[in-house]
Amino acid sequence: MTKLKKCRDLLQKIIEEIIPCILFCVLFIVFIVQVVMRYVFNNPLTWSLEVTSICYVWIVTLGACYAQRLRSHVSFTMLYDAMPEKKRHFLKMTGNSLIFVLFGLLYIPAIKYIINLKISKTAVLHLPFSVVYSPFIAFLSLILIYLLIEIIEDIKLLLKPEDKEIKPL
């Protein structure tokens, strides 16, 4: 069990932290090189636009998974905050379940669509768009997992019997 957990943690770390962080470094360095090449060596790069755009797409998509794991996506909490605790769990669970079902419906069509993009290629590097857009599949998979975890958490909290407060005599 602990081995499985370690494996999962490592995978999470690689997909959500290490890959996008390295890509951010690449993006950053390519920009600097691009400016230097243009002004110092008078030799503008042709491939930099594409490389940075691809890095960006990957950073955003994987970073969004990271943000979902840390539960730091923006949401509208006014109604939620105004509710008693039990109702909050119910509200959040309903919302998450709705997204879960809809994302579930998107899952297979999205994979098929992205795989089909292998015929169209980027202009300079001739990379198939199925590769460029592939993190979206990781995004859908991870979001589904995280949503499920949150839904189960909320159900558990909902089913937990009311803590009866024992009044001190």
Add this chain to the structure above:
Amino acid sequence: MSWPLIAALIMFVLMFLLRMPIPLGMISVGIVYFLLKGLNPGILSGQIMSMLYSKYVLIAVPLFIFSATVMNDGKITEYIFKFANGLIGNKKGALGHVNIIASLIFSGMTGSAIADASGLGAMEIDIMRKNGYDEGFSGAITAASATIGPIFPPSIPMVTYAMLSGASVGALFIGGMIPGVLIAVALMVYVGIISRKRNYPAGEKAPLRDFLFFTFKAIPALLTPVILLGGIYTGWMTSTEAGAVAGLYAIVVSFLIYRTLGVKSLWKMIKSTVRQTGIVAMMVGASAAISYIVTRENVASTVAELVLQITQNKYVFLLAVNISFLILGMFINVTTIQLVFIPIILPLVEAFGINLVHFGVVIVLNMMIGLSTPPFGTLLFVTSGVGDIPLKKVIKEIRWPLVGMLAVLFLITYIPDIVMVLPQLLN
């Protein structure tokens, strides 16, 4: 109105009511629409990804987030504060003024109001409390001055607006400078009046030697906006490249000059950048779902016809837009408002012949004011949180700063030259 559109609208409302993470909610709205319309929902994933892939200008967002994260270090903010302190000297209510000036300087390095209020703000509130200022006042002035962050360049909301409208990022940045300074002046007038009324303490005039020392220490930080805007305006760099150069500059300065940065902390900052980028930019990607619906259902032209039936007057239109955005800004996150509503009203802005740069600066200032408008303005919560001040007290004191900011909003809405003079001069 078609059935799929109605269902999508219901889903859109549910996204808010059921506390869904906004980017996931927006994608869900799209899925509902695609399914009911009988379209292949797989296309939606292509729409979202190509929105991210093709909007080159948005790559500036992670770069600005990164340089702000590096610069938002305790030691650097302290130098900025001390420098501002030396500038103000022994005026009455000095710390209130210092709070504003430091925010103005800080906003030249970051594009985010929340970063300003939580980093620099926490320190300012602490010092103000020790010197006998009311906590409500300290919190309110910190929240209000943080508003300057995204008005004065660089600015992430302006980059998003540029992506939506096609207006030049450079022109928007430079157009925000005078309004940013005007907000600072308005707030300083307020601080001046209140300080006399409540007899807030005067500052201490720093000895010239100390002042020179702090100026010297603050200079590298002060140069960030100069490099950024200089790079863009001389045509040397695109705004996105300028973001990268500013990031590099931030690394060099904090590594070599301030010595606040190590390899380990750098990795942590990159991680935080990735997370923040995921939050902001995924919203942009997800908004592709909404804009697909808006385009397919001709929402923009329907709204345009409706508005043009009611009024043909540009000034009435601007007033109506300002009021509706202020109300929206009280409840909904800034990026969400921008992504959903700007594309809908943009055709009208063009029909009325309003300059896109002017409109952009007005709308960004408007939304930033929303951040400090009670009862739900995010900045109020942030300052009350970091300063450990009861929210009620901050809300009570924010009234007059709000009036000042609204006055500036009114001014720049109806006198476009205030915004446009610098961009026109530099073109």
